[in-house]
Amino acid sequence: MLLSSLLLVPFLGTLALLLWPSSPSPQRLRLIAIAILSVQLLLSLVALGRFDVHQSGMQLVELQPWVPGIGLDYSLGIDGLSLPLVLINAALSLVAAVITRDIDKRPRIYFAMLLLISGAVNGAFLAQNLLLFFLFYELELIPLWLLISVWGGTNRTYAATKFLIFTAISGMLILGAFLGLALLTGSVDFSLTPVLSERLSMGGQLLLLGALLIGFGIKIPLVPLHNWLPDAHTQASTPVSVLLAGVLLKLGTYGLLRFGLGLFPEAWAKLAPALAIWAAISVLYGSLAAIAQTDMKRMVAYSSVGHMGYVLLAAAANTPVSLLGAVFQMVSHGLISALLFLLVGIVYRKTGTRDLEVLRGLLNPEKGLPFTGSLMIVGVMASAGLPGMAGFISEFLVFRGSITEFPVATLLSMVGSGLTAVYFLLLVNRAFFGRLAITPTTGDALVDTRLDVRLAPVAPRETIPAIALVAAVVVLGLLPSSLSRLSEVATTTMASASQLSSGLASGLASAVSAGGVG
Amino acid sequence: MPIIPAELVQANPSLNREEIQARLLAGQTLLNDSADHLLQVVAVLESYGIVLDAYSKNLIYQAEHQFLNPLALFKYLDGDLSPAKIWRHLNHDRINFEYAEYCMKAMLWHGTGGMDAYFDGEAFAANCAGVIAAKRRRDPLLALLHPLAPAFLPELIRTAATTHALGQFWRVMSDLFLDLAAAERDGRVRSIPAVVDFIKDGLVAAAANPIQYGVSIGGEQFWILPPEANLTFLVDVAVPYVEAVFLRGTPFLGTVSFNAQAQQISPDQAQFAYGALYADPLPTMGAGIPPSLLMQDMYRHLPEALHTWYLQRSRGEGDVRVKICMSFQKAMFCVTNAAINGTMPHPLDSQDPVQRSANAAYAQAWATRLAAGRTDCLAL
Numbered sequence: 001m002l003l004s005s006l007l008l009v010p011f012l013g014t015l016a017l018l019l020w021p022s023s024p025s026p027q028r029l030r031l032i033a034i035a036i037l038s039v040q041l042l043l044s045l046v047a048l049g050r051f052d053v054h055q056s057g058m059q060l061v062e063l064q065p066w067v068p069g070i071g072l073d074y075s076l077g078i079d080g081l082s083l084p085l086v087l088i089n090a091a092l093s094l095v096a097a098v099i100t101r102d103i104d105k106r107p108r109i110y111f112a113m114l115l116l117i118s119g120a121v122n123g124a125f126l127a128q129n130l131l132l133f134f135l136f137y138e139l140e141l142i143p144l145w146l147l148i149s150v151w152g153g154t155n156r157t158y159a160a161t162k163f164l165i166f167t168a169i170s171g172m173l174i175l176g177a178f179l180g181l182a183l184l185t186g187s188v189d190f191s192l193t194p195v196l197s198e199r200l201s202m203g204g205q206l207l208l209l210g211a212l213l214i215g216f217g218i219k220i221p222l223v224p225l226h227n228w229l230p231d232a233h234t235q236a237s238t239p240v241s242v243l244l245a246g247v248l249l250k251l252g253t254y255g256l257l258r259f260g261l262g263l264f265p266e267a268w269a270k271l272a273p274a275l276a277i278w279a280a281i282s283v284l285y286g287s288l289a290a291i292a293q294t295d296m297k298r299m300v301a302y303s304s305v306g307h308m309g310y311v312l313l314a315a316a317a318n319t320p321v322s323l324l325g326a327v328f329q330m331v332s333h334g335l336i337s338a339l340l341f342l343l344v345g346i347v348y349r350k351t352g353t354r355d356l357e358v359l360r361g362l363l364n365p366e367k368g369l370p371f372t373g374s375l376m377i378v379g380v381m382a383s384a385g386l387p388g389m390a391g392f393i394s395e396f397l398v399f400r401g402s403i404t405e406f407p408v409a410t411l412l413s414m415v416g417s418g419l420t421a422v423y424f425l426l427l428v429n430r431a432f433f434g435r436l437a438i439t440p441t442t443g444d445a446l447v448d449t450r451l452d453v454r455l456a457p458v459a460p461r462e463t464i465p466a467i468a469l470v471a472a473v474v475v476l477g478l479l480p481s482s483l484s485r486l487s488e489v490a491t492t493t494m495a496s497a498s499q500l501s502s503g504l505a506s507g508l509a510s511a512v513s514a515g516g517v518g
Numbered sequence: 519m520p521i522i523p524a525e526l527v528q529a530n531p532s533l534n535r536e537e538i539q540a541r542l543l544a545g546q547t548l549l550n551d552s553a554d555h556l557l558q559v560v561a562v563l564e565s566y567g568i569v570l571d572a573y574s575k576n577l578i579y580q581a582e583h584q585f586l587n588p589l590a591l592f593k594y595l596d597g598d599l600s601p602a603k604i605w606r607h608l609n610h611d612r613i614n615f616e617y618a619e620y621c622m623k624a625m626l627w628h629g630t631g632g633m634d635a636y637f638d639g640e641a642f643a644a645n646c647a648g649v650i651a652a653k654r655r656r657d658p659l660l661a662l663l664h665p666l667a668p669a670f671l672p673e674l675i676r677t678a679a680t681t682h683a684l685g686q687f688w689r690v691m692s693d694l695f696l697d698l699a700a701a702e703r704d705g706r707v708r709s710i711p712a713v714v715d716f717i718k719d720g721l722v723a724a725a726a727n728p729i730q731y732g733v734s735i736g737g738e739q740f741w742i743l744p745p746e747a748n749l750t751f752l753v754d755v756a757v758p759y760v761e762a763v764f765l766r767g768t769p770f771l772g773t774v775s776f777n778a779q780a781q782q783i784s785p786d787q788a789q790f791a792y793g794a795l796y797a798d799p800l801p802t803m804g805a806g807i808p809p810s811l812l813m814q815d816m817y818r819h820l821p822e823a824l825h826t827w828y829l830q831r832s833r834g835e836g837d838v839r840v841k842i843c844m845s846f847q848k849a850m851f852c853v854t855n856a857a858i859n860g861t862m863p864h865p866l867d868s869q870d871p872v873q874r875s876a877n878a879a880y881a882q883a884w885a886t887r888l889a890a891g892r893t894d895c896l897a898l
Contacts, residue, residue, distance in 0.1 A: 352523050364800055366837040436800055439527050449798045450894045452528045457833050 002047055003060050003076040003126050006086065009040045010093075010119030017112040026107035030100060033111040037094040040118065044090040051083055053485050056493040058128060066132075071188035075128040080490025081257060082125040084327060084483060085250055088334045089125065091472075092246040093118035095465045096239035099342060103151070110151060113143035114239070121247055125254060130178040130190040133259075137251060138171050144240070144248065152235040159228075159235035166218050166228040173215035174255070177208045181263070184208070194501055195263050205267035212260045213275075219252030222278065222312060223285040226305045233301035238345025241297065245304050246338035250330050253311040257326060257494070261315055265498035268318070275316035276402070276409035282309035283416035290423040296347065296354040299427055300340045303383060306416050307333050313406070313413050314398040318498060322401025323491035324484060325394055331483060332382070332390035332476060339379040339469040346372050346462060347431070350455050351438045356427060361436035372458050373432045375466050380424040382473045385417055389477035532894035539885035543878060545866050548855045548888075549848050549896050551710040554827075558845035559713055559852055560702045561824035565816040566846070567695030570688045572815075573618040577685030581678045585733050586653055586660060586671065613818075614811035618684070624762040626680045628787055631758035633683060633729070636747050637676050645742055646672045652735040679742050682731040687755045690727065694720040699821075710852065717856035725752035725860075752860075760857055764850060765887060767793030794850055795891040799843035813839040816846070847895045851888075858884050 013036035017029065024032070051059060058077030066074045078086065096114060103110055116139070123136030141164070149160030181195065182188050184204045195205060218225040229249075233241050261268050268275075286306025293299040307329070314326035347362065348354050350369060363373035382389035385396075395417055403410040436453050476483060533541075533548070541548055549555055576596055583597060584590040594615045595603055606612055629637075636642055650671050654661040664671055698716050701707045707716055729751060731743040743749055769776050769783050769792045776782045784790060817839060820828075828834070828841045863880055864873035 352526065361800075366840045367800060367833065435798065437527075446890060447529075450529060450532060450892070452530060452894075454526055454528065454832055457836050 001062070002043065002050065003062055003078060005043050006040065006047065006122045006126065007076075007119050009036060009043060010115040010122065013037075014112045014115040014119065017108055017115065020108070023108075026103050029107045029111050030097060030103075033097045033114060034094065036115060037090070037097050037118065040122075041090040041094055044087050047078060048083065048087060048486075051078065051486065053080070054489060056080075056489045061128070063128075069188075070131070071129075071182065071190040072131040073129045073191070075132060075191070076126040077128045078126060080487035081254070081327060081494070083486055084331045085125045085247075085254055085334075086122055088250070088331055089118060089121045089247045092242060092334065092338050093121075095246075095338060095342070095469070096243045098465050099242065099345070099462075100237075100239045101462075106150065110147070113147050114243075116140070116143045117147075117243060117248075121251065124251055128192055130181070130192070130259070132190075133255075134171070134175050134178060137174065137255070140248065140251075141167055141171065144244070147240045148232055148236045151237050151240070153237075154235075155231075156235040159231040162228045163232045166221075166225070170215045170218035170252075173211045173218075174259075177211035177215065177259075180204075180208050180211065192258070192262060194265055194497070196501055197266060202267065202270070205264050206270065209260060209264040209267040209271065212255070212264075213271075216252045216255040216260065219255070220249055220308045220312070221252070221305060222309065223282040223305065226282075226286070229305060230298045230301040233304075233341070234295060234297050238341060238348070241341040241345070242338045245301070245341055246334040249304065249308060250334060253308060253315075253326070253330055256312065257315055257323070261318065261498055262494070265501045268498065272316045272318065273406065276313055276406035279309045279313035279316060280409040280412035280416070282306065282312065283413045284419070287416040287419035287423065291419065291426065293423075294356045296344045296356060296359075296427060296431065297341070299356075299423060300337065300344060303340075303420060303423065304333070304337050306420065307337070307383070309416070310395065310398045310413060313402050313409060316409075317402035317405040318495055319401045319405060320488075320492040320495040321397055322405075323495050324488055325397030325399075325401050327487040327491060328390070328394035328397050328480070328483060332394040332473065335469050335473050335476070336379060336383045336391055339375070339466060339473065340383065342466050342469065343372055343376045343379060346458060346466075347376075350458065353438060356430045358438055358440050359431040360434040360438075361432070363432040364436040367453060367455060368436050369455065369458050371463055372466075375463065375470055376432065377428055378470050378473070380428055382477070384421040384424055387477070388474065390473045390480075391477070393477055393480040530894040531897045532892075533889070533896055534893075535882075535885045535889040538888050538893070539878070539881045542855075542858060542862075542881040542884060543866065545859075547710050547714050548851050548893075549710050550898075555710055555848060556702070556708070556713070557824060557827060559710065559849045560699055560707070561821040562816065562842060562845040563695040563849050564699035564821050565819040565824075566849070567692045567699065568819040569613060569812070569815045570692035570695065572613045573615065574685045574688035574692055576613075576615050577618055577622065577681045577688070581682035581685060581731065582733065585678055586649075586657070586674055588659060588663070614815050617811040617815065618688075619681075620768075620811075621759070621763045622677070622681050622684050624766070624768055624793075625684060625758055626677060627768065628758070628762040628766050628790075630761050632747075632754035633680070633743070633749055633758065636743070636749065637679070641744075641747070642742075643672070645740065645744070646675050649675060649733065649735065649740045649742065652738060652740065656736060675742060678733075679731050683729050683743065683749075683755050684759065686727075686729055687751065687759055690720075690724045690751065694724075714852050714856045714859065717853055718860045721752060721756065721856060721860050725750065725756075727751035729755055756857070757861070760854065763793055764795050764854055765793045766790035767796065791887070791890055795847065795854065795888065797843075797847075797892070799840050799847065799892070810839060813842045813846070816842050844895050847892050851891075851893075851896060854888070 013033070017032065047060065058079050061077040062075070064074040066072045093114065097111065100110070120136045120140035123139070124133055127133035127136055145160050145164045148163060149156050152159060178190065182190070185195065185199050214225065221229050232244065236244060283306045286302050286304070286309060290299045290302035290306065293302060310329050311326045314322035314329065344354060347359070347369065351359060353359060362368045363370050382391045385391040399410055399414055435449060437448060437451060438453060439451060441448055538548060549559070576594060579596050580590070580593050584593045592599060594612070595607060650664060654664060660671065694717065697720070698707060698713065701716060707713055727750060728745060729743060729749040730745055732739055732741045749755070766787065767790060769790065820842070824845070828838050831841065863876045864870070866877065868874060868877070
């Protein structure tokens with residue numbers, strides 16, 4: 001029942017918020033949502049406590065046939081791949097609710113949608129049945145679309161529609177792949193069982209894997225399927241950006257590992273070199289595009305595109321170390337990008353702009369946003385992969401695990417990692433150093449220094465979520481074993497299982513061809 | 519282009535050169551007269567007076583008791599070496615005497631006025647030779663050092679002389695500013711013009727005070743700035759001080775990087791405009807004398823009325839040092855205003871065209887320099 005409660009709590013919370021008889025104030029609604037999400041976090045921690053790190057398979061399994069005729073089972077389970085993501089979903093959903101302030105319209109629906117997304121994401125991470133996964137995967141789509149299109153920025157309709165079209169196509173491709181699996185194999189078994197050559201020809205496998213790759217590639221997003229993400233981030237409010245970058249993109253990488261690699265290990269091995277190159281292109285393109293941005297939020301969004309490429313690289317390499325790196329990267333990117341979006345949100349709320357052409361000197365100790373700026377520098381350092389923080393561990397594991405398999409792609413990705421420092425130093429240098437200003441320079445230093453900038457100070461309570469995220473990033477960087485012990489068994493099993501099956505397949509093929517010659 | 523809310527950024531009106539010149543010639547004050555300005559100027563000068571008192575005592579202590587001490591570890595302690603005092607010093611529960619030294623060094627480095635001319639003369643060299651000979655007999659370190667670097671000890675003596683002279687200058691200014699606060703309390707000063715007049719009268723009264731400095735080495739008295747040098751308060755110390763600290767300043771103490779090779783700093787020291795009247799009140803990233811040390815000192819001695827006034831504005835305690843600096847610049851414009859009025863070549867009401875044009879030229883020269891300063895603090 002524990003895993004079901006991870007779905008029930010947010011879903012019942014959604015219902016409760018929607019059906020609440022009186023009309024509570026936005027502040028009260030926020031507190032209710034925070035309380036519900038705190039319970040969800042507690043339950044996730046209980047799941048963590050019950051999780052046996054030495055066991056490789058699914059744990060805390062719950063299985064109920066639902067619609068046996070179409071192969072849909074209510075089947076939940078958790079392993080070293082999904083547990084960290086469930087935890088980070090609980091934490092970041094809570095952060096998103098906490099940082100929602102000054103909500104101006106329809107607070108009841110807003111918080112209900114937040115809870116619905118959180119529950120649906122939990123469902124997707126816990127589902128052990130392809131159709132069940134797909135249901136939850138689609139379920140988070142509409143609330144997120146609403147969150148962008150109702151509570152977004154000035155150009156929100158465009159961004160929300162673009163998001164909807166892209167992710168709807170993503171959903172269709174994934175559903176198509178799952179149904180195609182049933183069609184081509186002739187069975188309605190939607191459980192998570194690897195599909196090997198004896199069940200499906202390599203052509204069929206490649207076709208289905210290709211559909212999954214594009215479907216999840218949109219969600220991650222990978223270049224050139226990334227186009228929706230910068231717009232969605234730019235128009236989304238800060239809490240939604242935090243959720244989007246921190247949690248929802250992970251559905252894509254999780255799907256890639258669980259279904260792409262998990263279901264089609266042989267086809268995956270065939271495509272792996274191309275995937276590694278694709279990852280390198282994604283990393284480099286995301287990083288170079290980030291350099292060109294002048295909107296802080298777009299810069300962070302493009303950095304997401306680059307950093308999610310590491311996960312594809314690690315998945316392509318498919319070694320125990322690289323897969324552990326992929327899990328690490330998902331978690332650390334979730335924390336770091338959430339932190340960065342959160343801080344950009346504070347800057348935007350206080351200054352009214354995110355434009356790097358006009359923001360300067362925000363670190364000013366007396367009249368700027370010094371603490372926010374300091375946290376931003378920590379976040380930027382973590383994102384650039386400085387030792388002592390989560391980003392370093394994940395990038396190191398990914399590169400160390402991948403370089404033996406795909407040296408060129410890994411080296412190119414390392415260049416992308418270096419470029420992270422370039423664009424984030426540009427961001428910090430432009431926005432946080434120099435003389436405090438939130439207006440374009442006039443070219444006359446005297447005129448510029450005569451401008452009196454009156455920013456409202458950041459209250460200490462506003463920085464609590466950011467401090468918590470910084471603490472998590474540093475703890476994970478200094479004590480990486482806290483996460484690796486959760487996932488190591490699972491990722492090692494996953495790598496060896498898929499290598500075994502692809503090795504078996506190639507061994508069989510060579511045996512057959514040798515037999516033919518003989 | 520983003521739309522920046524107007525309340526977040528404000529450009530205060532600033533006085534241009536013509537306006538400054540016109541005000542100086544009309545006998546008007548540069549700083550607009552208002553109740554808020556009066557509160558800020560008088561209160562900030564009161565706290566400045568308290569701080570200057572400490573600076574003055576320490577500078578004089580350093581010049582007299584730490585004279586030619588190459589390892590002056592306890593120079594900021596005014597001779598009190600009790601553990602409690604040392605603990606307070608280490609715990610930074612103290613006045614930032616470093617700021618006084620910055621000002622002294624700016625005066626020494628810019629070197630204008632009669633004292634600097636005296637430093638370059640033979641009489642001073644002869645005094646130095648006597649002092650150094652007496653010191654070398656008692657101090658083996660100096661005995662060794664002097665032949666190796668013969669220009670070093672005379673430079674230290676110039677430094678000590680400037681230190682003492684600045685201490686004497688600030689003694690007068692400290693008393694003047696505390697008297698001003700008392701005059702405002704008992705109703706003798708009720709407006710900004712009255713403040714400027716009060717300061718002008720104080721400066722004029724002290725103008726001819728002699729500036730002298732002598733040291734005692736082994737019971738023997740040595741003059742360093744002797745009476746016969748005829749150095750006086752206004753011309754030889756106050757005016758060079760205003761030139762060095764208010765106007766020119768030094769470009770190296772802020773956190774803005776200047777590229778001297780790219781001529782970002784004028785090779786002509788007289789063209790410098792990094793002083794207190796030009797300094798950006800934001801404590802980082804602004805060139806000139808770092809105001810933060812002085813602002814911190816004044817903050818510790820801020821009169822309650824002004825502190826309350828600050829708490830009701832912008833970030834309250836959060837940016838109090840910036841607000842002190844802005845008030846301080848208003849006050850320093852008043853002091854400069856008084857100094858200009860006091861040194862005007864001819865009476866302002868003179869009808870003689872020659873005298874009037876001399877006054878106009880004098881006012882124009884000042885207006886040109888001041889217009890590039892923080893005149894945006896004068897209106898609001």
